Each structure stands twice: as C-alpha cells, then as structure tokens.
Amino acid sequence: MEIPVLHKDVQKYIAANLNSDLHSLLLKKSPFTDVSIQEIVQQIKGKQVAQKKFPFLLKDEIVFPPQLSLEQSSSDKTALYKSNILKGKKFIDLTSGFGIDAFYLSKNFEDVTLVEQNTELLKLVEHNWNVLHKKARFINQKLEDFLIENTENFDVIYLDPARRDLNRNKVFLLEHLSPNILEIQDKLLTLSKQVVVKLSPLIDLKYLTSVLKNVARIDIIAVKNDVKEVVVFLSKENSQDIKCHCINLESEESDLIFDFGSEENANSKFSEPEKFIYIPNNTILKAGIFNLISEKFNLKKLHPNTHIYTSENKINNFPGRVFEMEVIDGKEIKKKSQFNIISKNYPLKPEEIKKKYGLKDGGNDYLIFTQSKKGKIILKSV
Template identity: 40%
Template sequence: MIQKLQQIEVIEYIKGHLHDDPFQLLLKKAPQFDFPLKEAVEQIRSRQKSRKKLPEWAENFRLVLPPPLSIEQSSSGITAEFKAGLVQGESIADLTGGMGVDTIAFADRMMNVYYVEQNPYLVGLAKHNFAELGLSNIQIHHADASGWLVENNIKTDWIYLDPARRDDLNQKVIGLQDCSPNVLDMIPQLWRHTTNILIKLSPLIDINQLVRQMSGVKNIWIVAVQNECKEVLVNLQNGIEEEPTVYAMNHQKGYWDEFSFKMEEEKQAEVQLSDPQEYVYEPNVAIMKSGAFKLVAQRFGLKKLSAHTHLYTSRDCMYEFPGRIFRLISILKPTKKEIQSNLHEKKANLAVRNFPGKAEQLKKIWGIKDGGEDYLFATTLQNGKKAVLRSVRLSDLQQEKDANA
C-alpha cells in the first residue's frame, strides 16, 4: 500500500484535496480503477491533523503518514526537539517508536538510535519515512519493548518510552500502571540496559504521586506550548537519591520560558497576601501544573490575592514574570448590574479563579459576551469576599515600552 500511495496520481489527488472534507470525498467515485481512495483520503485526514502539530510532515508528500489517531498521540515537532535536547551521549533506544517523530529528533543528536515498535504497519511506515529523510543512523526493530530488551544484550546511554495512554476499550488513561507498556514493572529490566531513562507521560498526571511511585527521579519537565500543557517528562537515573528538580517550560513566540525549582523550595516558600494592587499576574499553565504557587510569588516579589487564589499582584510591574500581566482598572461586585455598567458593549474575556461557577455559566448570568479589551477575573480576595477584577492585558509591545521607559 505504501508503494500505491507514492504513485504520482495519488500524490496529486492528495495535494488537490488537502483542504476538502474527507468524509465528502469518500462519497464520491474514485478517479480511476484500482485507485486507493480510502487510503488516500486517510492521508488527507492525517495531513489536516498534522498541519499545526507537524507542519514538516504535512508538507512533505514523499512521507506516508499513519492514521489520525497516531498523529493525535504523537509528539509535536516542537516537543520532540525539546526532548532531543535533554539527552546526551552517543546512543538511545526508543522502545515505543510509533510514527517516529521522537526517533527522528533523537537521530539528529545521537550517533546510534534504535527504533522499536510492535505495530507492523507503523514499522513499515518508519522504514519508508526514515529512508526518505536520509536517516542512516536508525536501526529499526519490529518487537515489543520488553521482548526486544530480552533478545538484545545492548546497552545504550538512554532509553526513551512513550507508553500508550489508552486502554483495551480505547479510553484514555493517566496512571503509570494503566499505560502500555507498564513502565513501573519494566524499570528493573531497563536498568540492565542503561543508566538514564526518559519517559513521556500524560499532561494530567500528578507529579507528586509520580515521585512517590518511582525511585531514581532526577528531573521532571512540564512542557507547554502556547500556554497549553502538552506532556510531562520524567528522567530517571540509576541509583540517584537526591530530590528531583522540576522544570516548568512554556514555548511562546519562538523561545522557551523556564521556571525551575526543587519541591522542598515550594514547601519552604513564604508568601504574603494582599488586596489587588496596580498589576495582576496569572502564571503560565506549566507553572500552575508544577504547583509552585508560593515560590513564583517569592521569586518575583509578588503577593497573592488569597491562599487559594493563584493570582498575584504588585504596585510595580514585574515584566519578566512567566505568564500574563494585566493592569487593574477596577474591582467590581459580582452582580449583573455592576458588571454590565462597566463594560463596553457588554463584552469581556472572563476567567474564573477560586470562584463558584464556571465561566460559561457566569457569562449567561451576567449577560456578557466574549470579546473586547476588558479581562475579568472572577475570584476570591484575602478577606474571603467574592469580587470581579476588571483589567486590561499588557501586550508584549506595551511591556517592552514600559520596561524601557
């Protein structure tokens, strides 16, 4: 089938219908006899799915893409490059190779890369795609992770795993013990082949529970792109007993914003509470996921609005803050009358932070629509009172102007 999908007429069909509705295409007659219509349309769906996540793949028509579900479960180009930057040495074994996005990124950094995958279709795609990309330093193995380790007495500088996070009913799972392969059971076997393990996990996983479950945790990276948490990475090092370092990483406008700390630092950090001052701060999602709620305030000289409200404030603007910065306009009572009387055309961008109800519910109750330049934070202040903070967001340009003033 790979050869058929590489025929000129099939590639031209895919190019010509790249922006069409795949389901409508399936209802039409195939362009010619023996034309692989179903498979060609699936390529269109996969390329549409990968347009933002893997633009280099979507635009390279010599590559054959896997089904859309594999695209959904794969790393993005940005996060794959990030992972490749974490490993050092000469060799790495990717024991859950999948469509090969991470494997390819590792191949740019390592002399020897082992791609291991149990799905024969994905193995076939990997052979084709790696050859098309001219990657000669990847050895391809059709095997399951544990079986390959048993059959091969190979030692590598690193082992990487991205366990499948769906169960037998194709439902998403989060816990380590529910993923396939079960990494917790494999760890003793992995140590016989390497001294460094890198594991990609669900962005929903509890990192405190993760540390309790696993020994040898050296680093944890919470990886976000455009303020959306994409994955959690954990680095295990054989024999290490020190407290792990947590890295909250957010890729925004072409660069990585980093906030790193030891878990004990957060436990020991002290933070003052305050009513809203001139500036209000909302940490990026990676920091929120990391749980560094007190430490981020301490490091940037900020005060919290209340113990359980993860919004921060200051009189002077902290331009380097890793998140969004707002200038406070007014503090409103959470009533329809007061909110509407302070908004232009009854439009605002509403966020709920430690306040009863959800944003969609509150917008209906208060009769407001999305949009405009006003940002509203429905929140709880240090005295326990509910309030709505009306603010405007400082744009990147405005922050730069203010900082240089």
C-alpha cells in the same frame, strides 16, 4: 517498497481533496483499484495533522499512519525542545510509533535504533526516514522480547508508552500503560544511565514520584500555555533531589526550575489587589506550586483558593501573564463594552458574566472576576 498511495494519480486526487468533508468522502467509492477510499482519507488526515503538529513532513513521498498513531505523536515543537537537552553516542526509542520524537532526539547521537512491534507502521517510518535522508536501525519486535534478547547499552533510552487500553479508552496510571513502566524500570536502568519517558499531561506528579525509581527530573512542557506532556527522567546517578522544569514554548515567559517537594515548606502572604496582578501559566498550575510562586517572586496571593497574585511594583520574568489593574464596582461596567473575561474562584463562568453584564468578547482590555480574602471583586485592566 511499493506504496500505492504514492502513485502520482492518487497523490493528485489527495491534493484535490485536502479540504473536502472527510465523512462525505468516505461514503464515496475509490476511483482506484489498488487504493481504498479509507487509505486515501488516512493520508488526507495525516496531512491535516502535519500542518499543525509537524509541518516538516509535508513533503512529497511522505506516508502517514492511521489516526491513533498521529494522536500520540509529539509535535515538532516539543520534540525539538527535548532534542536540545539529550545528547550522547547511542540512542534508542523503544516505542517509536510514528517516529517524530526519535527523528528529533536522534540528531545529537551517532547510533540510532528504533523498536516498534507494529510491522506496517515501522515499514512506513523506515520509508519516511529514507525520504528525509535520516539513518537508523529499525527493529520490528515487541519491546519485552527486545529487552530479553538485547545485550547492548545505550546513552539514552526513550519511551512513549501507549495510553489506550484494549478497548481504546484512554488510561493514565503507569501500570495501565503499554509497556508497563513499573515492570521494566529496573531492566531499563541496567541498559542506560538515562531513561526518558513521555507521559500524559494529566499524570499526577506525586503519584509519579511515588512509584518510579531514580527520578532525577520532571519536565512539564506546554505550547502557548497548553500543557502537552510530562516528561520524566530516570538516572542511575540520581541524587535525592528531583528538579522540576516548567516550560512554556512559543511564549516570551521564562522557564521555572524548582526542587520537587519544596511547595510543602513554602508559605504565601496575602493582600488585597495592588497595582500589578499576576496569573501563573498552566505549567505552574500543573506543578501545584502556589505557595512557592508567592515566595520565589515575593508576591502576595489574593485568597487561599485564588491562584492570582499581586504586587505594588512590577516583577519581571514571571512565568505567566502580568496586568496593571484596578478594582472596580460592577455598576461601572458599561453594557456592550468589549473585554477579555477571566473568571477564577468566582461563582460565574465567563459566558455567564458576559450575559449578565451585556458584554462583548475580545479587544485589548481585561476584566478579572475573582475573590480576595474580603470577598468577590472585579479587576479592570488600566
């Protein structure tokens, strides 16, 4: 496969412009007759994204797709996490895209198939996999047509539906995705015992469980407390219980596993601040298990609408940040002091708080502005 952007002189030009202003670069004329300036910028953008999301692709001969395909690709961190829990003989990715998930997920399978309707994108992925000495069967076909013609069964079927409409606006409901998972879920479960679907971190979990069949597990995956994706597992052998996993990668926090729906029967106790203060990570907040956290770790909430917890003795393995703090009066705050500001269920935002009290941002000390049942309070790290 002849790829003009891989010519040595083009690659040298790309390397020399990795830190250039891309808007200015796009206004220039390409110095090459067979490679446009748009194609050059596409490769530069790809390398910039790869540095953060999948550095294993920063190799000679790797070619990057347009921006949209890069945006929806998983990072190597989330893909690696998923690869550690999926195993079998035959694996298929029905929406392979740029193939990052498939590259990692396929490591525990003998037989790997990638389906992609975009011809040029699939050729690019096949080229990259050859460079990386990775084998697979590449099928250039619409998913719907493949499902009609296919006669094979698989141990795991994986999908990452496109989350943009025809006007490239972001969409989130399953019926608006491409493919529409609701229309094909029954067919998928005839072809595999396990179907794994990657979804937007903004998807509503209750909605998800109300429209999908045979949900066995939901993983909320964050990287450094930034929720990146929600992954739902459909299983032919599903029981009535749905296990939800809260995972915060690249942190020292423990994973939390709970039965989906258990929040409804959980209750919180309340207290004014005690010696230790707990702030759940964003996977817990996404899961909405505010009472269950109180019960599970024997913690007390400060206020029904303040998702901050407290205890007199330190609790280990909490999925979030833990501080030793004391309540202070606003008059005790010295101007020009340096603090990390946290504002939760409080009228002022961190920037407004810094302006009001004349504070500098950063340092090792924390101030938490929040509310207990008795009213507004300020907490300072000890």
